[in-house]
């Protein structure tokens with residue numbers, strides 16, 4: 001019961017161990033969260049850098065892949081140029097027959113469709129066989145020019161046409177059109193789609209257009225091939241870009257090997273989402289938008305290249321401004337704060353000198369970065385809770401329970417239940433360490449207390465006994481006459497009152513008075529009187545039961561006797577009287593005349609319910625009678641011993 005009360009008193013939240021565990025938990029979880037926040041920050045930074053480097057790598061791979069496409073076209077251009085030069089060299093021998101045949105072929109194949117303008121007949125496109133040579137998908141436009149057509153130019157044109165006829169079909173699945181152009185305003189092409197040479201305006205001067213113009217020696221002194229003229233071919237329904245490779249021979253610009261290349265697939269590949277939520281933009285070096293992930297196809301189709309005026313999209317406007325600002329010096333730039341909540345990368349595609357821009361929400365990176373810290377928090381908190389649970393169980397077993405046990409033992413000590421402390425320490429065997437020491441100390445203390453208590457009790461008992469003895473002695477002294485050693489008047493009154501009780505044994509009262517004691521004192525001295533009194537008292541004490549003889553006052557004595565004594569010895573009282581007379585205490589002046597000190601007795605029965613004064617008066621009356629009759633005699637009221 002006591003133990004349960006103690007347990008109840010200590011509410012779980014008040015227990016030291018619970019509070020300790022709560023504090024440790026709070027600290028541990030705080031540390032886990034702090035660690036996770038730090039981890040999140042570090043991981044986020046790493047994840048961001050990792051993401052950007054992954055993105056750059058992926059895009060670089062994509063660009064490289066597409067770059068290879070462009071390089072492949074450029075390789076085609078080299079093949080075309082090489083073949084042209086070889087064949088031109090071979091045919092350009094004015095004395096040879098083949099030279100003349102080539103020149104003649106020009107005259108035979110071309111027809112003047114308007115003054116100064118020559119074109120190949122439509123059969124070269126639809127299909128014709130001339131001198132065992134099959135011509136198909138070819139067309140040519142020899143436009144107005146200031147100088148007349150020379151045989152050499154004719155040779156060049158025939159050579160170019162024959163090469164187109166040979167190689168054009170080989171590349172038709174890679175390029176849209178394969179063509180040769182010449183600075184003398186001549187353009188011939190292999191195109192399965194349309195006979196462009198027949199459709200060109202008769203006044204067209206191809207060198208006026210940047211595509212061909214950029215190949216002229218005056219415009220391009222370094223003689224670099226280039227990619228120009230990106231446009232949307234409405235008829236064909238796809239994006240087209242033209243590759244131009246100038247072909248010089250002996251310092252003279254003879255022709256350009258060129259291709260129109262459909263790059264819709266390429267742009268679709270570029271703008272396809274690299275990752276969910278990523279936005280890609282392809283812009284040319286002038287900041288015009290070529291393609292973007294989320295752009296409406298119709299819009300591009302209508303506008304061809306989009307400008308800030310025709311496409312005022314906020315993201316595009318910002319990107320456009322950035323590119324035009326010239327701040328992007330490196331081939332790859334990553335801007336963390338360019339857009340709020342987004343990371344932006346700018347990557348240059350060398351050929352055809354485009355910008356590839358990716359916008360990616362930071363939130364995705366943060367989300368990715370948060371995975372590890374969240375796992376750390378969850379795992380950390382779970383681990384902490386697990387450890388705390390184990391610690392709790394261990395602390396409960398090894399600390400809390402022993403402490404409770406100790407508190408219980410302490411409370412028993414407080415309640416002075418030392419024996420329970422000795423008997424009740426049931427956990428003693430299981431306790432260890434400090435608690436064990438403390439409990440042992442309690443047990444030792446309890447043993448000492450018990451011993452001290454026992455010693456104290458023994459001492460108290462001893463003192464109590466001594467006190468009782470002293471009290472008894474005091475009481476005896478209080479009831480004793482100092483001279484004679486008899487019981488005094490106080491004891492007489494007490495015992496007489498007791499004898500008058502209804503339940504007391506029937507008794508009788510004897511009053512005695514020394515005869516002529518005044519005369520004794522007068523003649524023998526008061527001291528002799530005292531000695532005589534002591535002698536008589538001693539005699540009576542020996543003869544009677546000690547406790548029933550009293551000094552009633554002066555020389556008067558009293559005896560309270562059970563009636564049964566008289567029933568057994570009817571002369572018991574008178575024998576006492578004669579015994580005194582026979583003590584032989586000389587008294588030659590006594591009225592009794594026996595020459596010795598004598599006593600007279602007056603006897604009265606003690607009747608229950610009587611007043612003490614009545615009993616005394618009756619006895620006194622008898623004593624008076626005994627005196628009147630000469631003393632040294634016993635006068636009894638008539639006794640009915642049956643009473």
Ligand SMILES: Nc1nc2c(ncn2[C@@H]2O[C@H](COP(=O)(O)OP(=O)(O)OP(=O)(O)O)[C@@H](O)[C@H]2O)c(=O)[nH]1
Pocket residue numbers: 513514515516517518519521525526527528529530533553554555591627631
């Ligand atoms: N020595 C001595 N004398 C005592 C003591 N107490 C009383 N007396 C004396 O006892 C005497 C009693 O005298 P009385 O009353 O005249 O009686 P009596 O002389 O004995 O005469 P009767 O009683 O008639 O025989 C007195 O003289 C008292 O002084 C005592 O303690 N010592």
